[in-house]
Amino acid sequence: MDYFGEGARLKHWEKRPGDPVSAADIAADAFLKDTLLNARPDYGWLSEESRAEPGSSGRIFVVDPIDGTRAFIKGRTDFCISLAMVENGQPVAAAICAPARGELYTGVRGGGSRRNGERLQVSAQAAIAGAKLLGDAGRLGDLRAIGAETIHINSVALRLALTASADADGLVAVRPKNDWDLAAGDLIVTEAGGRLSSPEGTSLRYAGAEHRQPAPIAAGPALHALLLQQLAGPIKESP
DSSP states (O other), X not given: OTTTTHHHHHSEEEEETTEEEEHHHHHXXXXXXXXXXXXXXTSEEEESSSOOBOOSSSEEEEEEEEEOHHHHHTTOSOOEEEEEEEETXXXXXXEEEEGGGTEEEEEETTTEEEETTEEOOOOOOOOSTXXXXXXXXXXXXXXXXXXXXXXXXXXXXXXXXXHHTXXXXXXXXXXXXEHHHHHHHHHHHHHTTXXXXXXXXXXXXXXXXXXXXXXXXXXXXXXXXXXXXHTXXXXXXXX
């Protein structure tokens, strides 16, 4: 947060065209890597901003030091730090911290998920009409045409946290994501009673040979099933 505001605007650059990174991303990554691997030296490491390390325990930290860097640079609050511990391809512990919002989301396999200590439960919304869906509004015209509200925020991990807390009814992405975008949020949504899957309905596995994932869909069970059915085939974009 020392970088938030003017500091972020002055200290950022592009890794690739259209892919910004800031000094805060690098500092957060270094802090997390040093802290976590000193505490668990046999764990692996997978992050957006630093070299992967395999570890020897079969457990891997999967980290996005700032998810939503564009929002962070612009001084908006829709960014977060996303951290999961993955074992056998599945997240078993997770945290998503949104410091500008004062929110900490956590999840433990079989132990539920929480925001600032309060237990989370996904929305019971069971129809697309009237559903509040997080995604790129310009690319979800077919859902808006049947009555869904679509809202865009920059951070995919924060979208998943908001789905888990029922501040939104679901997430619909139209582009592939990376392990570090999804692993923590996947567990937090699942432990809140929801489901995250590929557009074909398959569950995702993380920290394998490839770190790219299909565009996810996440919601409570009833709405998730309806979204899979509705979105079978290409998603129509708005004119």
